[in-house]
Amino acid sequence: MATSITRYVREKGEIPLAWAGSTLDMNYLNFGDALSPVMIALLSGKPIRRAPMKSFAPRLSCVGTIGHGFANGEVWFWGTGCSNWANPSAPAAEKKPFVPSPESHFTVTATRGPVSESLLSAKTLSHAVPYGDPVWLLPRFYKPTVKKRYKLGVILHLSELANREMEAVPRKEIARFRIPAELADDIHLITTVTELHVGALQSKIDEILSCERIVSTSLHGMVIAESYGIPCLYFAPSLSKDGLQSVELTPGGDVDLRIVDLYTGLGLPKIDVYNQPRPKPSDWPAIMKAIDKSWSPKTFDGDALINAFPVDLSPISAAPGETIWEHKALTDLKLRHDVGELNRLDRKEFPGGAKVAAARFPDESPKGAPKAAARAVAEKTVSEPAGEDAAAKLEKKKSSVALLKRIKSTLPPGSVPLAWAASSPKFPYANFGDALSAVMVAAISGRVVRHAGFDSNSERLVAVGTIGHAISKGTVHMWGTGLDAQRCPGNPNPAPYQRPAGTEFHVHAVRGPKTGAVLRAQGIAVPEIYGDPVYLLPKFWPMDHVAKTHEIGVIVHLTELASQDPAATVLDVMTRYGIPPERKGDIRIINTITERDASSLRAKVEEIVSCRHILSTSLHGLVIAECYGIPSAWFATYGQGEGRELKLDDDEERVDHRVRDFYLGAGVTRLNAFCLERRAKPEWDKAVDWIKATWRPLTYSPQALFEAFPLPKAVEFEATPWPVEPKVLKALKF
Template identity: 45%
Template sequence: MDYLNFEDAISPVITAMVGGRPVRRVPAKSQSIRMSAIGAIGHTFEGGTVHVWGTGCSVWKNPSAPPERRVAFSAPPHGEMVLHATSGPVAERLMSNGGPGPGLYGDPAWLLPHFYRPRIRKKWKLGVVLHLSELMDRSFEARPLSAFLRYVIPPELQDDVRLITTVTPLGVPSLRGKLDEMLACERIVSMTMHGLLVAEAYGIPSLYFSPHSEPRGLGRLDLDPDGPTDLRVIDFYLGLGRRSAPAYFQDRGLPTNWRDVMDAVDRAGDAARMDAGRLIEAFPYGAKPLKAPSGKTIWDHPIIKNLVLQHDVAELRRLDQEATERAAYREVPGATVSKKVQREPAAPAAPPAAEKVAAAAAAPPPGSPQLDTLLRMNADRMSVPLSWAATTRENPHANLGDTLSALVVAGMAGVTVRRAGFDQNIERMVAVGTIGHNQRNGILHFWGTGVDAERNPVDPFVRGYVRPANTEFHVHAMRGPNSARTFRAAGIDVPEIYGDPVWMLPRFWPMKDVEKTHDLGVILHITEMEDRTPEAQVKESLRRYAIPEAFRNRIRLINTHCPATVEGMKAKVAEIVSCRAIVSTSLHGLIISETYGIPCAWFATYGDGEGRMLELANPEHQIDHRMRDFYMGVERSTLSSYCLDRSKLTDWKAVLDWVHGTWRPLSYDDRPLIRAFPVPLAVSPETPAWPLPPAIVDSIEY
């Protein structure tokens, strides 16, 4: 990620402050002896021995999965958890499998005031800390989802109420800045546990800002681990010895009376207490608390300043595997290894310089199916294996619609992509293109892919789709319902999520400055060109593409082949956008036109030269199956088409009149397609503009 979540990233900081040693990060799944601190991450650990110090835990092994697929968590038998302290009694019970525990509860972030207690002028009367799930995006200013009216601040309170996000820029100084932002508030209400914890630790009056509507306003929070409230908050308060806790209840969909909130915080007056000394004494490797350098703060200590908080997860896993192999190699043959774990482990040595790339942090936060997918796909480097119709030695030039698959996937994932064969026995993604019927072997993740129902990957002489053997299908979205129907008929589960990923282009390339130079762009299919080069001309036998002198400067024939570079693709898209209207025999010529709001129509290859609104659901209407699939997927019932046999001359004025007279913009909501993306997103569905980092997309072999 290109940001920190304050709640997670404070873990290596406080671990280093209390332990007095450099800290390095290891994966949650490892054979090593390691420790964990801040975060509800106990359910993520596998293998080795984990020394737990103030850590929380979910009741589910896979809390991000749909409810019907969740698996109850129990401490893994093949590893061992040594509990020194937990976030609360619920986490203790889960990680000890109901057995005895240390009975010491508390989150290590509570110790921050022991190291840093600045004099900060109060800027705001109330700080409101939002949970990540309530945010529109991962920007550094709190931007709540538009439906959450409770976060609307009226103009007269703009200088009094501060919305705070835990999203923090990379780097230790930014974590200090986020903490200072909270400390500059006279009061705090928070949806996050660490917003409450910081307030309690520093003595700032605070309340949990419950999203539940009953009871309205100030009330008591029932600390029921099986109830609807965030288990992390429940466990935190239970660990403080409480049976209930004050809270302010406010429905997210209704405006908030902020003056009443501030009054409620003042009236609640229920300050928490925790034995910080016992938590320090419980530090697994023997506490050696740091002291601030003379005349400076603890944040200026070299051990804290040198913490690295962003990691290449694949590299992290590789280093951990190498360390495991080195340890196994060093063992004496025939020696008996005791499985008994000592309560006080030896202090680990500081990491060698070469290993500082895997620097300090707690175990990763609970994973998601998307993250698990990405990690499984990567043995040695972080990239997305993707099947697409890539360039070859024989055909080194890119075909725009196919090649955009790699660019869109890389841009949305925030990591580069690498080529994966259509029959390669690996786990991979399949996105843009009518290529679903070509895929076999391995584990396949389909996202916005099309299928030719008449073809299959098993036997080219058999008409119709046949499901291949030795292939595992995970369909996240398809291009349209016809492709979905083909897969479902083969026994493959397909969700009701449709769309073509090329639709995302304007988020990466807005093209608002492109000048309109032609009245009509005519986008040709690759089969209509003399060869597969950017300079290729249309085949002479196709008379309908002849341009008379009167239209010479008004009509642009567009070849979808382009240089296999980001610049080449962008220039080709700009060529399409420079036209005021489009007719196309290429599906992606139409999709690009639709997504940029350019009036367009399918240039059907039959007929005598007439415009027709073809009914997509009517099998009697002759429509290219790719167009039928896409437009039905975006809930259109008809397809605007200009029908003309390619051997006949075109009445270009009639074409222009038809396109402008019949086209209507698509009202397609692409957010379900974005949320169905199979690997972790680096972008937000709610954000209209997405970055396209050159370091990610320029390295792709298109």
């Protein structure tokens, strides 16, 4: 007979899953937590709907130390971990033991280990259910061949990070993660912070697999390493003795309870660990020797865990030529939510609480099925701050509505005033990157966009372009804007940027951290939301229809053109752009100047997308290449025809400040460049070979940038293509 959760899933056609997911005030995923919906989708093939941890509705729980966070209603646990504290993040003196909740009904089909089983089922360590973290099953679905790049990967726990950026930056006081210069190419720090999409989870797994060995403070760093057979050790921070040692796995001992739970679930009474106090530098060669000496593969009964799956099994498989990460079951996953809205929808579905849920979906499973009284009154840090999220969203909504009302009061009615580098009598054409500012704002808002002056006294938006330094007066809403730190409003000469008087700034997002730092230094509040709005262009113009007709597209900057018009060719002195007669059909020089209409801009995008590789001195040439996944490199204007990996976080490295700002904002610290002086002879084959050997797709997600858009949106981020009324684009005057 079907269980209540099985009947619920069959009726709804989706799986209600509660996990420690991202909220609207988070612009990142925590790697291990985000794998919870991935594992359920892999085994069920069904859509996943995020459910609140506290609910009266039937719901599943999977990956994570979250069992203590559930209350009320019916919860089915499969591979879940649990803390022995109701509020594990509280100070020691304020912690409360985990106790049952009488209004909850827990069914435990599998847990991460015996510690979690005893907590969730209120039993002694009886091994009545299978043990194992569901992430251990991942190699059954995804087992790529990844080249080893590092001798040792070091995976940090969230608590050890200085920030929530995409690169692992330890807290300053933690010395054990310091890497000497001579080992910089061998030791790789890995953060569990990832971008807000499933492709970033794949990239994170590949990043771990690129390491010959692993030490990890993160539980799921250990799970990935062990399950894929990478030699590894738990990187303990606070044992009484330093270095390699064998430790007993006992609850209440010195080893993290999550690690105890995981490995006792594998039937191990003790494990080897490497203890390194956080304030002391690590002996990395000694750590690698310790791993080589002590690690052995672990045995895991994955079949038992799969057999305990609490809903109908229908595992997915990858299509020919693809991986499971391209499967619709994963690409459709929504990984960031408005938790307040989740709670509202939950209350709407089950207004009568547990009795209504039980009446609609009675449990028809045999009476002998394992069930237990509930345990969990979750603390705020685990059960998700619904009130705070709802309030933050409401405040944001009020702000955008107020701005819209003010815009509606202007002429023409309902149009959006946007400042961008538009055409003029002196320059009667559209510059590609600048003009796309109006396209993106029109596409997202669904409204006619009209040009506003850089020094207007009005309230206006500023979006695409390195133009922030030219904006003054009135009320300014910046969204994805860049600036030149050595330019000032109204000053034609180079000078450090100074905040203009009489200007009210509301910054919703900027192009990158360099722009953000300049504005913050002037007392302007800037959120850590980065990105160029043009990166969203594939949502509007997918370009799936465009055939590849050229091997190399070379996008030149305005300053390299012989004249300022759409037909302009490159200056004669720019000899590096010379094309031999036999390569005329392979290489296309692309001018960024177009006619003043949306169709011409679209044609320019098609021209770029028709190229298999891109070299660009133009920032937006690179942005277009990256967002459409075209292998590319920055075409540096120095060098003798060699590829270089440039360090973006080194201010001494010769990189265009606009390019540096964009890529740093995308979470990249190394830039692939092909370096060739403008008056040098062409080196096309070397350039293409360098791109082929070094280019990797960006893992950046523009969702946070999209969410920061300061007006009500006419489109949804997940939709493709965005439906935009033709009249909105036709009205644009570039």
